[in-house]
Amino acid sequence: MAKGSVIVRPERCKGCAFCVEFCPPRVLALSPAFNAKGYHVPELADPEKCTGCDLCGMYCPDFAIHGFRFPKPAPTAG
Amino acid sequence: MSASLNPAAPAAFPICENPAEQFLRSDRMPSIWCPGCGIGTTVNCFARALIKTGIDPKKVVIVSGIGCTGRVAGYMHLDSFHTTHGRAIPFATGLKLANPGLTVVVYSGDGDLASIGGNHLIHAARRNIDLKVVCVNNLTYSMTGGQAAATTPRDAITATSPYGAYEPPLNLPHLVAAAGASYVSRWTTYHVVQTMKAMERMLTRRGFSFLEVISPCPTLFQRRNRLGDGLDTMKSYKELGATRHNANLADLDMTMGGEIVIGNFVERDRPDYLEAMQAHLRAQLQEQYVDPYEHAEAESALELGELSCG
Ligand SMILES: Cc1ncc(C[n+]2csc(CCOP(=O)(O)OP(=O)(O)O)c2C)c(N)n1
Ligand code: SF4
Ligand code: SF4
Ligand code: SF4
Ligand SMILES: [Mg+2]
Numbered sequence: 056m057a058k059g060s061v062i063v064r065p066e067r068c069k070g071c072a073f074c075v076e077f078c079p080p081r082v083l084a085l086s087p088a089f090n091a092k093g094y095h096v097p098e099l100a101d102p103e104k105c106t107g108c109d110l111c112g113m114y115c116p117d118f119a120i121h122g123f124r125f126p127k128p129a130p131t132a133g
Numbered sequence: 134m135s136a137s138l139n140p141a142a143p144a145a146f147p148i149c150e151n152p153a154e155q156f157l158r159s160d161r162m163p164s165i166w167c168p169g170c171g172i173g174t175t176v177n178c179f180a181r182a183l184i185k186t187g188i189d190p191k192k193v194v195i196v197s198g199i200g201c202t203g204r205v206a207g208y209m210h211l212d213s214f215h216t217t218h219g220r221a222i223p224f225a226t227g228l229k230l231a232n233p234g235l236t237v238v239v240y241s242g243d244g245d246l247a248s249i250g251g252n253h254l255i256h257a258a259r260r261n262i263d264l265k266v267v268c269v270n271n272l273t274y275s276m277t278g279g280q281a282a283a284t285t286p287r288d289a290i291t292a293t294s295p296y297g298a299y300e301p302p303l304n305l306p307h308l309v310a311a312a313g314a315s316y317v318s319r320w321t322t323y324h325v326v327q328t329m330k331a332m333e334r335m336l337t338r339r340g341f342s343f344l345e346v347i348s349p350c351p352t353l354f355q356r357r358n359r360l361g362d363g364l365d366t367m368k369s370y371k372e373l374g375a376t377r378h379n380a381n382l383a384d385l386d387m388t389m390g391g392e393i394v395i396g397n398f399v400e401r402d403r404p405d406y407l408e409a410m411q412a413h414l415r416a417q418l419q420e421q422y423v424d425p426y427e428h429a430e431a432e433s434a435l436e437l438g439e440l441s442c443g
Contacts, residue, residue: 062149062151064151066163067162067163069163069167069168069169070168071169071362071363071364072364073169073364073367076364076367076368094168112151113177113181113326113329114174114177114325115174116170116171116174116176116177117162117164118154118157118173118176118177121151
């Protein structure tokens, strides 16, 4: 199960692909679709492998993406 | 995930928001920066460094000069000042001396800090004024069209060096260290974690602290020198970056296509300007000495409560 995910604000993205290139497990890809300004916006191509490390968020020069970790599931009894 | 740490941020700050968002003037986004420009990446590092230090954002002031990097102050949801070209450091010096309780950050470009403002940079380092200076070095005057700057490496093609630059560039870490800076480091926009950590260190230590971040200007510098786009440049930083914390500072010249020596080069404690002034005058004047700050600090704390940013 994926440990985390990303949130993208497509209207801010300028399609530089820093997030795609520097994601350690390389789970992102630029979508073939365009945003309103004509840039290709990243999407999770391999969501299961996202660790929520937020390195994409640190690299993004336009504050258009960030990663977050899912809360750890509560330990089940028994 | 990112509970708001910034009291100036809207009260109902949404969970799962980009951690940098609370420090941004969101209404001004998207920024004017070009696709693949490195300046925004450094801002991300800065926002995360602010969170890591747990510093009260109401006591952080950010001062920029003019330039693409000079836009940073205007995009930050902190008390911020966009000053005249080259004069961010004198302005910040005034702020710090008037209200030493503030953490004063200077965030500006290589041209602003080291060309037109170079004299201020040297003397702030010499006097060890407690400023945290972040210099985004894209090796050119970007905002005005990419002219050759004091930091432009030899052979670089710029708007004013069509046959290549022939002047030797300033080596900024060497310059500020020689002038007396108490903290000096250099990273690139590829080295986001190291950049964030250097910023964190600067924010929590006392004395003149200087961080140079080598950054792409794909629109002007990279394009004229056929170095590809922002992403190509980021990849080249990964290749060319050579971490050497104990490097001989004289060897840190920036060249076209050569290695980029990076690291945390200097960290030394010496009395900052205020400490030196107070200690000296106290010794000279003895019981006649009246510390101007004893009274002023209580007053400025009051004022800070009333002045909200934004
Ligand atoms: C007194 C004065 N001289 C010149 C200018 C024109 N000018 C504006 S920005 C700039 C250079 C900025 O270079 P840098 O500080 O490296 O910032 P960058 O745009 O590269 O981030 C210059 C020369 C000005 N605004 N004011
Ligand atoms: S959070 Fe980490 S793993 Fe997930 S997309 Fe971003 S960089 Fe990749
Ligand atoms: S780093 Fe940011 S601006 Fe660049 S492609 Fe990714 S989301 Fe878009
Ligand atoms: S001109 Fe260069 S430095 Fe200025 S925003 Fe564009 S890429 Fe960045
Ligand atoms: Mg510049």
